[in-house]
Amino acid sequence: MGLPTTVAELKRSGYTDRSVKQELSSNLARRLGAGQPMFGSIMGFSDSVLPALQRGILAGHDIILLGERGQAKTRLIRSLVGLLDESVPAIAGCEINDHPYHPVCAGCRTRIAGDGDATPVTWISRDQRFSEKLATPDTSVADLIGDVDPIRVAEGRYLSDELTIHYGLIPRTHRGILAINELPDLPERIQVSLLNILEERDVQIRGFKVRLPLDLLLVATANPEDYTHRGRIISPLKDRFGTQVRTHYPEEPADEIAIMDQEAAPPGVGIPVYVPVFLKEVLAEYTGHLRRSPKINQRSGVSVRYSIGNLETLMAGALRRAVLAGEPVAVPRPLELWSLLDASMGRIEFDTMEEGRERRILESCMRAAIADVFRRRLGGQDFGPWVARFDTGMVVESSDEQSAEEFLAQFGNVPELQETLLRLGLTEESPGAAASAIEFALEGLHLARRVNKSGTGPRAWRFGG
Helix, strand or coil, X not given: CCCCCEHHHHHHCCCCCCCHHHHHHHHHXXXXXXXXXCCCCCCCCCCCHHHHHHHHHHCCCCEEEECCCCCCHHHHHHHHHHHCCCEEEEECCCCCCCCCCCCCCHHHHHHXXXXXXXXXXXXXXXXXXXXXXXXXXXXXXXXXXXXXXXXHHHCCCCCCCHHHEEECHHHHCCCEEEEEECHHHCCHHHHHHHHHHHCCCEEEECCEEEECCCCEEEEEEECHHHHCCCCCCCHHHHHCCCEEEECCCCCCHHHHHHHHHHHCCCCCCCCCECCCHHHHHHHHHHHHHHHHCCCECCCCCCCHHHHHHHHHHHHHHHHHHHHHHCCCCECCCCHHHHHHHHHHHHHCCECCCCCCCHHHHHHHHHHHHHHHHHHHXXXXXXXXXXXXXXXXXXXXXXXXXXXXXXXXXXXXXXXCHHHHHHHCCCCCCCHHHHHHHHHHHHHXXXXXXXXXXXXXXXXXXXXXX
């Protein structure tokens, strides 16, 4: 309400005429100066990726993001929309959102020439100024730039008339942000069609030489291995991206956990699920060991989505037990950690040549993750009284259908349980939390070769004996 509705009113309002890149850099500088967050849902990049991205925007460059799968490249691009103005004026009815002061298409130039300052103006929101294209081998020049519209020709226009052109995605993103995901998947002959769009702004559509001084920011993503695998980015096109930003996986377990907590969808069954923090630490360490393992294909990478999926599966396992056992709160136990291996094995690419070793590789990484968290959390605790009870013949069994009360009843009075709960970050002594903590301590003691552990079935363990 109250916004100018004609070119004359727009001129009287003193509207600032800025390009998209000037608009982005100005808004970014203002937010940086005010200390305002710009990428609130993206974690782990504040000291590496975000400064590089900010420099590219301030420089007015087109940008390419390089990184393995699951490194928030697409989310970074979509977050750039927030740096655009809330709304900008455009000539009403224009299919490419022409600027009222600088019309590009033939139709708008004709309207401005005829109606002058009385030409109607509409306002487009920042969300309408963002386009995203997943590069696929079947993408055509017509999809990106445009083609002659046979319907317009059938309506009586001549082929020589520029108004017969149906504009593609790039012209329709005029005065906005265009994102091309997985750029190397775009055939090289299609990549060539982008060269003049990014530099000289001259294109040809079915023999038309149309000058399109498009105002846009092009941001592309690519996986580094795609330069030699599925495809490559041609050298002249790479040269036109002024800034290259290298993304990475979370470098700290705390960042991985924060992302898991943010993205994991809790089961919508109605039973609350409480995941102890030490189990989340195990999941983060497990993913970290996979990313460092020479037996895992690191060019493919181990996505953060893998950690998120594991947390969701862990919660689902606890929920299943809670439903079967009638528990009011679902609390995962370390037993569920081992069920993740088969559930997520297909998401990992292995470099081993030995058939059937995939599960053993995952088991080794899981054991290392549990041992890391056990040493960090419980390394200083005296478990002598615990071990002594197993040395005298105590046996404790655990299964994925056994309630927390049934598990705790086998153990009886637990020496130093309060210290264990505190060291593991558990503030309340509920049966589920206590069972999870004790089972985790037993897992750690087994890995330290102080307590025996054996399988009693596909979904059960026996400690001691």
